[in-house]
Amino acid sequence: MHNSSLINPQCPIARSLERVGEWWSMLILREAFLGASRFDQFQKNLGIAPNMLTRRLQTLVADGLLEKRPYSTRPLRHEYVLTAAGQDFRPVLWTIMAWGNQHFAPEGPAIQLVDSATGAPAEPMLVDRHTGRPLTYPAFRVVAGPAADARTKSRYPTWPATTPTPNPTESADAPTGAAA
Amino acid sequence: MHNSSLINPQCPIARSLERVGEWWSMLILREAFLGASRFDQFQKNLGIAPNMLTRRLQTLVADGLLEKRPYSTRPLRHEYVLTAAGQDFRPVLWTIMAWGNQHFAPEGPAIQLVDSATGAPAEPMLVDRHTGRPLTYPAFRVVAGPAADARTKSRYPTWPATTPTPNPTESADAPTGAAA
Numbered sequence: 001m002h003n004s005s006l007i008n009p010q011c012p013i014a015r016s017l018e019r020v021g022e023w024w025s026m027l028i029l030r031e032a033f034l035g036a037s038r039f040d041q042f043q044k045n046l047g048i049a050p051n052m053l054t055r056r057l058q059t060l061v062a063d064g065l066l067e068k069r070p071y072s073t074r075p076l077r078h079e080y081v082l083t084a085a086g087q088d089f090r091p092v093l094w095t096i097m098a099w100g101n102q103h104f105a106p107e108g109p110a111i112q113l114v115d116s117a118t119g120a121p122a123e124p125m126l127v128d129r130h131t132g133r134p135l136t137y138p139a140f141r142v143v144a145g146p147a148a149d150a151r152t153k154s155r156y157p158t159w160p161a162t163t164p165t166p167n168p169t170e171s172a173d174a175p176t177g178a179a180a
Numbered sequence: 181m182h183n184s185s186l187i188n189p190q191c192p193i194a195r196s197l198e199r200v201g202e203w204w205s206m207l208i209l210r211e212a213f214l215g216a217s218r219f220d221q222f223q224k225n226l227g228i229a230p231n232m233l234t235r236r237l238q239t240l241v242a243d244g245l246l247e248k249r250p251y252s253t254r255p256l257r258h259e260y261v262l263t264a265a266g267q268d269f270r271p272v273l274w275t276i277m278a279w280g281n282q283h284f285a286p287e288g289p290a291i292q293l294v295d296s297a298t299g300a301p302a303e304p305m306l307v308d309r310h311t312g313r314p315l316t317y318p319a320f321r322v323v324a325g326p327a328a329d330a331r332t333k334s335r336y337p338t339w340p341a342t343t344p345t346p347n348p349t350e351s352a353d354a355p356t357g358a359a360a
Contacts, residue, residue, distance in 0.1 A: 033322075034335065045335070064283075085283045090317060091306045095275040097322070103244075103265045109325035110332045115308075116321050119339040125309040126271045128295075128302040132312070135304055137270060141296050142213075142277070145289035152290045155214065155225070159299040 024048060024056050026096075029082070029089055032066065037079040065089065091124075098124040204228060204236050206276075209262070209269055212246065217259040245269065271304075278304040 027046055036042050043053055057080055060066040065086035071079045094113060101109045113122045126135040133139075144156040207226055216222050223233055237260055240246040245266035251259045274293060281289045293302045306315040313319075324336040 088279055088282060091304075091315070092272070092275050092279055094306060094315060094322075095272050099268060099272055101325075102268060105327065108327035110328045111322050111336050112325035113315065113320055114323050114339050115313075116318055116339075119323075120310075121325075122308040122313075122315060122320050123310060124271075124306045124315055126274060126304045127307050127312075129305040130300075130303060132307075133295075133302075135271070135274065135293065135302060138296055140293055140302050142274075142291050143294050143299075145281075145292035145301075147285065147288035148290045156291050159294050159296075 024052065025060060026093070028053075028056055028060060029065065029086060030093055032080065032082045032086065033090060033093065037081055038071075038077075039080075042080070060086075094124050095126075204232065205240060206273070208233075208236055208240060209245065209266060210273055212260065212262050212266065213270060213273065217261055218251075218257075219260075222260070240266075274304050275306075 024046070028042055031042050031045050034045075036045055039050075039053065039057070042048070042057070043050060046053070048056075057066065057068075061068045061080070064083055066080040067083050068078050068080055071077055097111065097113070101112065109121075113124065114120060115122055127133060128135055128140070142156060143159045144153045148156065204226070208222055211222050211225050214225075216225055219230075219233065219237070222228070222237070223230060226233070228236075237246065237248075241248045241260070244263055246260040247263050248258050248260055251257055277291065277293070281292065293304065294300060295302060307313060308315055308320070322336060323339045324333045328336065
């Protein structure tokens with residue numbers, strides 16, 4: 001089920017997605033981040049069948065991740081450009097890339113994230129935007145949120161699981177020094 | 181192509197994956213992070229067809245993300261447990277979750293990441309592990325790495341793109357104060 005011949009076998013994103021499911025839509029987004037915007041660019045770079053590409057592009061447009069807009073009127077031609085929501089997918093791709101480099105690139109990274117000014121390799125790590133603390137488990141965990149329905153509440157823990165013990169050294173307010 | 185009826189429609193991860201491709205393998209990993217380890221747990225929680233689940237579990241085991249090990253000998257029964265590489269997929273799921281909450285949860289988050297000690301919601305952000313700097317574009321970018329082959333080099337920029345201008349205030353060595 002892995003059409004490895006159709007994609008760049010060096011790409012750690014592709015390697016990750018070979019392991020976690022289908023990948024065309026994510027790879028189309030990756031191509032958009034690399035500068036592709038026209039049908040034939042996506043088609044050439046990915047080696048994807050035209051009917052499959054058409055369907056995936058339509059879905060990405062319908063889902064608000066790509067915007068279809070004309071770049072030529074005679075003849076009418078369209079390009080596909082990342083929306084704001086599509087742009088926000090970049091951290092997902094970078095995180096997948098880092099995971100792929102970590103586990104599926106024994107020969108070293110074929111692509112990597114670097115500081116644009118210095119070329120120094122960067123290593124993605126998740127932190128909490130509010131406090132800067134590294135997001136590790138079990139210090140942080142996923143719980144049911146305010147919009148959880150009964151099914152979600154039955155599957156995810158809620159916080160607090162028990163009545164919290166009052167702790168005078170911690171208040172519900174964030175420390176004034178915390179970055180917002 | 182979206183089998184929305186088979187998955188929790190509130191889950192922002194599922195909502196993201198509805199938009200970026202197939203999702204069974206990632207959802208199996210999500211279930212493993214939630215504590216599932218036995219075939220019937222995955223099957224019940226995901227509503228996935230048994231033959232599809234068997235195939236996906238075999239692939240995840242073959243790819244080194246899950247380990248299959250016996251938990252009972254009479255009768256022989258196996259469970260599926262996250263390997264170290266599988267555990268390292270957690271930041272990917274958390275990043276996908278954050279993206280889903282940001283864009284596909286207009287009613288608010290059904291699940292969210294919180295500080296286990298305080299319950300304060302956390303917002304994932306990517307930073308460079310070495311410097312702590314937020315990983316944003318275009319301050320950081322993806323370039324061909326040391327293991328890049330000709331095809332990868334033809335598709336990704338290299339750094340530096342041009343001969344660098346010597347800058348006495350910056351050296352190739354990291355500042356001694358930088359965290360390793």
